[in-house]
Amino acid sequence: MASMRAVFLTGHGGNEVVALDRRPMPVRGPGEVLVRIRAAGLNRVDLYMRDSGAGITHRLPLVMGLDGAGEVVEVDAGERRLARGQKVVIHPGLGCGRCEFCARGEHVLCTAMQFMGEHVDGTLRDYASVPAQNVFPMPEGYDFAEAAALATAPLTAWRMVFTKANVRPQDSVLIFGIGGSVSLSALQLVKMTGARAFVTSRDAEKRARALALGADAAIDSAADVAREVMALTGGRGVDVVIENVGEAVWPAALRALVRGGRIVTCGATSGDQPAADLRRMFIRQLQVLGSTHGTFSEFADLLAVCGRGQFRPHIDSRFAFDDIHAALDRLASSAQFGKIAITLPDAP
Template structure:
């Protein structure tokens, strides 16, 4: 089968480790399913894998890709929950959880094998490309908003970095749920597009928001940390699920955090039940993932290069 896969690691030039070509069709253990992949979305996780983060040398070559939507052996249209081993379904009960493309071959291929428990019905209202956007970035945004931040309609939420998959998902989901969404971006065009998606306010980096917010969603890290902390109201919540700009903080704002009794909550991904809730939310509210572009699988290097440059608004989806 044709696939996009990692052959070696390079922290500075991650795309040098990406190869395109034939790989063996995955074996299907008992209680697993074989999915014909119709669409797989691209995530920053794929670049981190090519840098050797979360992926062991002995696991190479590894097919990249966390997210997928496709058709199982019985002809069912399905969405794949990409966390393997969280509950023991389909794997040993003591196996630590991992994402597809860390321990098991990923979704940038014509076929994918996953535990049958990881399959959810694809809503007929969603295209395969739209459904493939949900299991990582959109599920992370859903969990950040409604589980970790625990916000309610009418609350205000600041999203750092307006263009990425998690950020655009958070704006769309939050606006649909009656939240007052604010965003930041270096790019004026991305700020305008965020407003069109439902954000009430779009700020330049470091610009003071018109009012302090109930929660901040942080995926950027060091570059925006101080602004995030200073934007919160007393008792507010900062939810962090990534650090694309690095982890070294010049000032962690610890005094402000304890004096204002702020909550700092770390989170990653979401569970199968949350993915089912997200799918239901999209059906009920008519919410659709924002797709930057759809590219055939053989253009995976182009897609990953755009993600590396930050030249994306929404999600890039690979189709096969």
């Protein structure tokens, strides 16, 4: 049986369960595209899957990775949108295509939703076979690592900023935890609209870098964030909060919002059981919006903006395939500012 190289989980724990070895080649089915992966990227969920994967249905061994870009190797003869040799980026969300949510174009709400690198084999391998609907042409002028970086964090931020929060030029937006790819992408997208953006971080260097990228203010997370926001907005508060930290920042996030403001959350790295503060929520008529990843339509919109040169993901560092453990350590340290990319050499 033909084989390929892959990074996969053999168990749960630390880097000792992350193997780089050979796995069987995928078999392309009808309607699928076989892609030679040239670059991938890391996300916080990769650490979660390595550490425990609790609550996510999966089987071991499991190939890691959600982000991926590469070249089309095989495609159905009747496929009109994609061609052999074309440079492409993969959308890692696999919907059933039949439920009510898929039928209305919201496949990220699919009742049987699966993500590559979580429920099924991911992108950290030489080859992946995925449904043609999940494969999109790369934006012009992008390298493979930059294209792969679009597939999860910027797409998640796009849905949060535009679909959920509907950020407008006159808005002010508070973004927690700048440095992570979702928060950094949200900053870039918010500034693209012309809105004001305030960011938080405990790291002075990250705050400085965010200011250089256009943030209107950068707040030390160790400070009273809500008080700082009120000072910046003349006591009014922000229209929107973008956050993926969860429990640790929730009280400050709610107190920082203007009456009628909206908070969009896509994660809970510090815990998922914050005090609800219901009295504040109903008296001030706050809107709490959950968000996860993005649809095919939203991905197409993001790629179109990238193709026009209006958005480019920030790459923190690039690691070779063989250095996957060092790349995971970099992610676990939370020292990164942007996406950690993995580059794959020619398949042996």
